[in-house]
Amino acid sequence: MTATASDRVLSAEMVRAAGRATRFGLVGLAPAQPLDPAPLTDWLRAGHAADMDWMHRRQEERLDPGRVLAGARTVVALAIPYRRPATERSRVASYARGRDYHYAHRDRMRALRQQLLLLDPTLETYACVDTGVAMEKVWAERAGLGFIGKNGLLITPEFGSWVTLSVMFLDRAVDRYDAPHARLCGDCTKCLGACPTGAFAAPGVVDARRCVAYQSIENRGSVPEPIRKGFVARVFGCDVCQDVCPFNRDDIPVGDRRFEPRPLAALTPAQMAGLTGEEFGRLAAGMAVVRTQYDGLRRNALLSIGAARDRSARAIVERLVHDDSAVVSEAAAWALGQIDRPRTGG
Ligand code: B12
Ligand code: SF4
Ligand code: SF4
Incomplete structure (x- = not known):
């Protein structure tokens, strides 16, 4: 041969x-x-x-x-x-x-x-x-x-x-392959309990429908009501199941300069909700945030405002109730309802 x-x-x-x-x-x-x-x-x-x-x-x-x-x-x-x-x-x-x-x-x-x-x-x-x-x-x-x-x-x-x-x-x-790495979670279950929306169908198995990362990045439509609470401190993606993991130690070196935050990442939800299409295009260029598109980012920002019941963002929320995008106007109406909902427990 x-x-x-x-x-x-x-x-x-x-x-x-x-x-x-x-x-x-x-x-x-x-x-x-x-x-x-x-x-x-x-x-x-x-x-x-x-x-x-x-x-x-x-x-x-x-x-x-x-x-x-x-x-x-x-x-x-x-x-x-x-x-x-x-x-x-x-x-x-x-x-x-x-x-x-x-x-x-x-x-x-x-x-x-x-x-x-x-x-x-x-x-x-x-x-x-x-x-x-x-x-x-x-x-x-x-x-x-x-x-x-x-x-x-x-x-x-x-x-x-x-x-x-x-x-x-x-x-x-x-001429030589690496050995597969052993699984080291042991008895730990911190990530499973910390997920804000109960997205783990089983250990290691993520149900995207319940995951804030999926809903905020991939879903172009309306976000289901039970998941919206998971947007409290998030507008794009979710790190909760990583933040709590003991393997993510504080002494891990910070990644290189290209991953340093760009100006869009420093904005508040109210500022993100208020971006014009032109501003979004300019600020999001070259970032993974582009994937959620202009209306997706504004929808997410409104859900974040609503989940946090952030009254200080009322003006922008009221304006977006009349937005041309159905997904944005629906999220704004929901956020307004959350802001106005009577607070319980003093
Ligand atoms: C679809 C997808 C998603 C979906 C579904 C998530 C998922 N876990 O599958 C959504 C949109 C929710 C998502 C979210 C995120 N994603 Co994503 N995603 C993908 C993608 C494109 C495919 C993954 C896939 O094949 N899923 C299908 C299922 C069947 O596969 P699996 O989860 O890999 O399952 C295997 C193992 O888990 C294992 N398994 C099965 N059962 C069990 C049980 C136990 C106990 C264990 C230990 C293992 C195990 O076997 C399965 C198959 O052999 C990959 C890129 C790629 N091409 O691989 C990126 C990828 C996984 N995502 C990535 C990232 C960064 C994220 C986020 C952290 C982003 C964020 N911060 O918001 C979140 C994290 C959510 C989470 N906890 O997983 C990175 C992960 C890097 C890493 N360190 O692992 C990848 C690899 C992209 C990349 N190129 O870097 N993602
Ligand atoms: S990314 Fe967030 S919502 Fe998704 S599984 Fe992890 S903690 Fe849950
Ligand atoms: S928090 Fe980390 S170590 Fe603990 S179960 Fe989850 S992935 Fe494993």
Whole structure:
């Protein structure tokens, strides 16, 4: 039998060194074997994906790297740390306060691919971050970067869960793979009890319909009433199940400068609700906040005002009751009702 290019084996140490040289905080290597379909199919069947229809598409590819990249042999799991100081106050989740992390991963993966092509010019790769077809946390755990906690997130020894992830499939084996990381939650259940909206269907299993992150980022329509209380101190995303986690220690280094808050992240809910479309476009450019769009951010800000019953924001709330956007005017009417609701218990 003649050896083909994909029979060539890369040095794990050199792939790892290329990952570090291209500024990934963590790099791990796992064999590209098909994944057990049950956790994904059970999650989808239970309706936990809410209306993220894209999670239902391309399931076979999501579960088998070989379906995305012919001859896939290795998964390179990559992480970029982004911890923000505990003293930083913002209504935007930590990962989204600065430059959109997707750009950081894409830029660095492009550079990594170039470095790997120097090792083997005929190498084929498939790179993916977030909405691409890869189960990033599962690969990161298999590649030894950390473990999936009961909060459903990848927790690393170095940076806690304050990392974003991406993966690159290679059609080459490496000479040594990393061992999967053991799960270390033990008896702890802090995150499960702390979730403001009871979004954990089971340990490690998030029902997006009840998750403030889903409702504030992905849902374009009206937010169900029972979830609105979860917007009290949040406008975009939610960090509660990470803030309470003992693995997110205070001495974890703060992420690099590109994740420092931009002016939008420092605004109050009332200021966010009052933005013009032009201001939103300018302030949100290059941030992950763009995903929720102009009306989504204003809707979220109004829900935050309503959940906090913030009377000082009454003027902007009254104005937005008459907004052209149905989703905004409905949220404003609800917020007004909350502000005016008689207070009980003195
Ligand atoms: C869909 C999605 C969401 C959905 C659903 C969340 C979820 N947990 O699935 C919503 C919109 C709610 C969401 C929210 C957030 N997300 Co999100 N999301 C994704 C996405 C696109 C797919 C995840 C997925 O496949 N879900 C489907 C289910 C079946 O998969 P799973 O949760 O991975 O389940 C596996 C394990 O949990 C495990 N498992 C199953 N049962 C059990 C039981 C136990 C006890 C354990 C330990 C494990 C376990 O097996 C399952 C499958 O094999 C990934 C990017 C990607 N491509 O992977 C980002 C991703 C997971 N999100 C991310 C982030 C940052 C967030 C938020 C923190 C954002 C925020 N601050 O608001 C929140 C956190 C919410 C939470 N606690 O999970 C990061 C997580 C980084 C990390 N350290 O893990 C990712 C990896 C994006 C990225 N590229 O960095 N997200
Ligand atoms: S992100 Fe917030 S709402 Fe979603 S599971 Fe975690 S604590 Fe609950
Ligand atoms: S808070 Fe506790 S149970 Fe939840 S992820 Fe962290 S260690 Fe695990």
